[in-house]
Amino acid sequence: MQVVLAQPRGFCAGVTRAIEIVERVLERHGAPVYVFHEIVHNQWVVNDLRSRGAVFVDTLAHLPAGSQVVFSAHGVSAAVVAQAQHLGLHSVDATCPLVNKVHQQAQRFVRQGRTLLMIGHAGHEEVVGTMGQAGAPVHLVSQVGDVAALNLPTGKPLAYVTQTTLSLDDTRDIIAALHARYPDIVGPEVDDICYATQNRQVAVRALAAQVDLVLVVGARNSSNSNRLREVAAHDGVPAHLVQDASDIRPEWLRAPALDTLRVGVTAGASTPEVLVQEVVAALRQRHAGPVVQLAGVREDTRFRLPVQLAVPVV
Structure with missing residues (x-):
């Protein structure tokens, strides 16, 4: 088996920023810090933050006045922002820029x-x-x-x-x-599809052209991870979404006769690299072989933290 890694893959700047926001609020104010919805769509990330004192909620109605609440990277409605203010909550907005x-x-x-x-x-x-x-x-x-x-x-x-x-x-x-x-309809001056979505979809298309099977590491409720699987499948390659190494099925890994099975691996923008490496390790444990990373776009985008969190606690 040859394992081929897409580039880029995994965390984007918006996800990195959102997770750091929760970490900074925990550092400054201590637990509990309430997070409205999953901060990003990945259970590993959610469980890690929960173990450190984050409490994930789908309603603000019963939170104690004065509580710290973080809005998820996906953004919230104006009504949610107004409700937080009305309830006397201290909110920090982790919406992706x-x-x-x-x-x-x-x-x-x-x-x-x-x-x-x-x-x-x-x-x-x-x-x-x-x-x-x-x-x-x-x-x-x-x-x-x-x-x-x-x-x-x-x-x-x-x-x-x-x-x-x-x-x-x-x-x-x-x-x-x-x-x-509607010939006169107008849209944004530039695509609303974010750079990370575009880069990962271009990368998985390049990956699919070189492998026999694509595994996308990501949560089942992650929109961008599901789209990566669809893009690979659309290009005619068997593609599966796996949350972690335990989701890999042996029947996917049958090598073509007298040939080497080439397995492509990528990850959605909310998937930590640790899960990718666990998938790679599980593949190599079943069928040892080389790991190759494709050339691709090197992302260096960084988003600023909210002003109230920009300076870390000393």
Whole structure:
């Protein structure tokens, strides 16, 4: 077996920033620190922070006044922000700056008097947060077929924004369908798909071209990890999402006759490298062989912490 690693893979700058925010709040204020929703979609990360005093909640209603609460990297609605203030909570916003950029674009389109559409998956925290930040009703489009079913008010110009973690191919097809039906619709000046999503999807496509099987390390509820699996499968390679090494099935690893099985490994933007290395170790334990890392984009993006956390406690 040859194991081939995609580059880039794993943590992006927004995830790194969100986790550090929770760590800094714990360092400054001690446990418990409440986190509204999973800080990122990875159970290993969530469990690690929980072991250090983070408490993950899906409602703010019963938190004690004066509590420290961190909003997740996916962003929250304006109503959640207002509720935290009303309850006397001390909130720190860990929303990814690239998700915040989508919020701001949505608000600009609404201020321009446009009817707003959002391309995204219903119920995903980022979509809920963005629609709740727009300041006006938002029409959700999740797939190409939804475009034909739209019943939009007449006489108002249209605009769209997109969830940052979608498949580039799916987004492109939905946007094309929107332009075909509504030729005057406008979107952001640049893609809302974030650099990390784009880089990882380009990398997994390059990986799929060179291997017999792709394993994507990521949580089942991670949108960007699921999209990586879909991109690889779309290119005709068997692809599976694994949360950790225990999810690997022996039947996936049958080598072609008289040949070496080439297994590609990548990871979603919320997946720590430790899980990738555990998967690699498990593969090599079953079938020893070389590990090769493909050349790819080297990411050096860093996002600033919120002002109140920028200086570490001495």
